[in-house]
Amino acid sequence: MPRYFSERGNSHIEVIERIHSKYGDRANIQIQKTIPASGLRGLFGKVQYEYRGFLRTGEETRAVQKNRDYETRAAILAAAGKAPLAPIERDSHDTSEEQIEVVLQELRDLKGQLAISASTPPPEPFPVLAELSGIMEENDFDRDYIIGILNSLRQNHNAADLDGRDVIHHAAAKLIAESVSYFQQNLIDGPRIFILIGPTGVGKTTTIAKLAAVHGLSGNRSDVRIITVDSFRIGARAQVETYGEIMGIPVKAVDDYDDLRKQIALASEADLILVDTIGKSPRDKTKIEEMRNLLSACGEKAEVHLALSATTKTADLKEIMNQFESFNYLSVILTKLDETSRVGNLVSAISSTGIPLSYFTDGQSVPVDIAVASPLRLLSRLKGLDFDQSVFDEQYPAADLTAAWR
Ligand SMILES: Nc1nc2c(ncn2[C@@H]2O[C@H](COP(=O)(O)OP(=O)(O)OP(=O)(O)O)[C@@H](O)[C@H]2O)c(=O)[nH]1
Ligand SMILES: [Mg+2]
Structure with a gap:
């Protein structure tokens, strides 16, 4: 005399899982019923699912286990819309067509739900945050960076704040501006030795010329020298010597360690x-x-x-910053900011390293197209973000170029 079972639940999966955990492979489902909610609940309540069947004997169960691989593969292939590779062997007491169809339908539903949840993030309940997320995407910020800013806003603001565009835009601007640090010069004895490294063509020589002009020609004239290192490349030496001649600033070209050491020693009286x-x-x-x-x-x-061009691709930015790491560079100078209207990728990458920003350059003109990096100068490069400039001006007064050296 076989033993029968009957199980109910709110979904097919819930019932099947319960049957599986209670009876394992011994369960042989025969009937599946959908039971509507009764009475008033019928209008609003959920339907229930009932499965009935009997428990197999030990021998029958072993036969089912043998077939299970085929069945699993067939079910998965069918749910994926493909035919099984081999015909499925079934034992005589095995599941009905109806039951297989029920399981397959569950698989199809699950597959659909998975596809939907993987492609669409949950809708953002606060329209201001949804708009902000779009603005940050427009500016090319990384997905993780955007999520970090939005989470921080959610944590630090109540629901009323999160409905206010002005408050949230200003708070986001502050978070972005403070997500990177800004280089602070330390006062040192003796000449300041400022070495600029970086990939080819990013604007190192032009930046050196701008800094030389700012310090050598400003009202607070300093004694400035330029040394150009490893200048084998045709034209490289001439380029920097031309700048030196125009500005009346001495330029020395060196190619090896001893030469460089000698020139540094000879310039010991210089300021920079x-x-x-x-x-x-x-x-x-x-x-x-x-x-x-x-x-x-x-x-x-x-x-x-380290000089980095603002036009560098995100993946390359990280590689460059890593490869030059052994120089222990103190700051990043962002060059060619005039050549891009999106700086979110730069901010995302640099903020994750913690390396401070020192200068921004935004053009070829020597010496005017250079400024000390500051929160407000960074924010002014972002599009669509509305914030109160005067608050930032007051909180972070932008340093003057020459003041940064004293
Ligand atoms: N648009 C723009 N162009 C710049 C900027 N800075 C430099 N350049 C230009 O970029 C080109 C390369 O500049 P360089 O200063 O020679 O670059 P570099 O890093 O010294 O190059 P290598 O010494 O060859 O590695 C030149 O045409 C510069 O005028 C900038 O901020 N904006
Ligand atoms: Mg150069």
Whole structure:
């Protein structure tokens, strides 16, 4: 005499799982019924699902286990819209067509639900946050960075705030501005030795010329020298010497460690020694290592800074910052900001490293197209974000270029 079972639940899966956990492979489902909610609940309530069947004997169960692989594969293939590769063997007491159809329908539903939940994030309940997310995407911020800012806004503001565009835009601007740090010059004895490294063509020599002009020609004239390192490339030396001649600033070209050491020693009376280097591919590890050894001739006190073009692709930005890491650069100078209208990817990448920003350059003109990096200057590069400028002006007064050195 077989033993029968009957189980109910709110979904097919719930009942099947219960049957499976209670009876395992011994369960042989025979009937599946949908039971409407009764009485008033019939109008609003949920339907229930009932499964009935009997429990197999030990021998029958072993036969089912043998077939299970085929069945699982068939069900998965069918749910994916493909025919099974091999015919399915079934034992005589096995599941009815109706029951297989029920399970397959569950699989199809699940598959559909998975596809929907993977492609669409839950709708944002606050329209201001939804708009902000769109603005940040427009500015090319990374997905993770955007999620971080939105989460922080949700955590630190109540529902009334989250409905207010002005409050939220200003708060977002503050979070973005403060997600990166800004380079602070330390006062040091003796000449400041400022080395600029970076990939080829990002604007290192032009930036060196701008800094030389600002400091050498300003009202607070400093004694500025330029040293150009590793200047084998045709034209590289001439380029920097031309700048030097125009500005009346001495330029020395050096090619090896001893030469560099000698020139640094000879310039010991200067206020500022600017060291220009030839760009290196971040992928050329050997050349980068050679350059690092050569630059060690500048001594412990020398400051290394990395020039990065604002037009660099996101994936490359991270690679460049990693490959030049061995120089222990103190800051990033963002160049060519005039050539892009989206800086979100730069902010996302730089904020994750914690390296401070020191200067922004936004054009080819020497010396005017350079400024000290500041929160407001960064925010002014973003489109569509409305914030109260005067609050930032007051909180973070933008440093003057020459003031940064004293
Ligand atoms: N639009 C724009 N162009 C710039 C900027 N800075 C430099 N450039 C231009 O970019 C080009 C390369 O500049 P360089 O200063 O020679 O670049 P570099 O990094 O010294 O190059 P290598 O020494 O070859 O590695 C030149 O045409 C510059 O005028 C900037 O901020 N904006
Ligand atoms: Mg150069």
